[in-house]
Amino acid sequence: MVPDKSDPPRELASEAWLRRILSAALLWFQRRRRQSFDRFLGEDAWIVAPHPDDEVLGCGGTILRKRRLGAEVRVVFLTDGEGSHPDALSAKELATRRRDEAIRACRALNVTTDRVFFLGLTDGALKDQIDACVTNLSDLFARHRAGQFFVPHRMEPPSDHKAAWCATTAALDRLQMQATVLEYSVWCWDRWPFVRLGPGGGVLRRVARRARDMFWAMSWLFGCRAWVDVSDVADAKNDALAKHVSQMHGLPEAPNAPTLRTLRNGDFIERLLGPYEIFDSVTVAASTNTNVRTDG
């Protein structure tokens, strides 16, 4: 999780209605373009998570459905997420706690501990460790082959998420693997109109922020064509997310820190626990080493 230190924004009833209408319109247009990913769910996959909790938030429902079909799923955490509460615990203590949470969450997703890997790179500084990340990922991917790689969307705002996308695609490039890269979204949802606007700014600035976010949301959302219905596994996904106690409920050592449940007054987690998960799907061709956008 990326902590948000802003106050919970207040929202007028008229603003809430406008937001709901526009987000429904965006999702309606997206649904017209999407294609079911169901026929590919039985394939083995790697899940690349920059931090513990991204695996559940971005594709937890898809993992559960894949496991029900008997697909092998392996999860690699690039960092331990030790930067989420820097004033409450030492990095080492938090890393230990979050690794434990990650293992419990993966078990809840029906991914056994021997299929969970930790690279232990530095939270918040992945972009400075790309070479180490690529080397480690190449080694893992070569040892345990798979046809699908779930990775944060290239437009995700946190730099660690962008770095995770760069490192994974570079590792596949290095291995010359034929694969499907499925970009999942976590923080892409943290935009108006999907969540309420943060505090601050005059009328003109707030209008400009809304227009900018709408334009950004369209360019992101309309590229996410692969779609998985996760309504049948919603409770199990919820249970898995609850294992990330430090992110969902906070730490006793930091009672006032924001949590995933309270972020944007609950708008954010409501989006992430919705009835479907969407992915931007790209096929990486081994022979030509080029990327081709696919429709799922």
Ligand SMILES: [Zn+2]
């Ligand atoms: Zn993350």
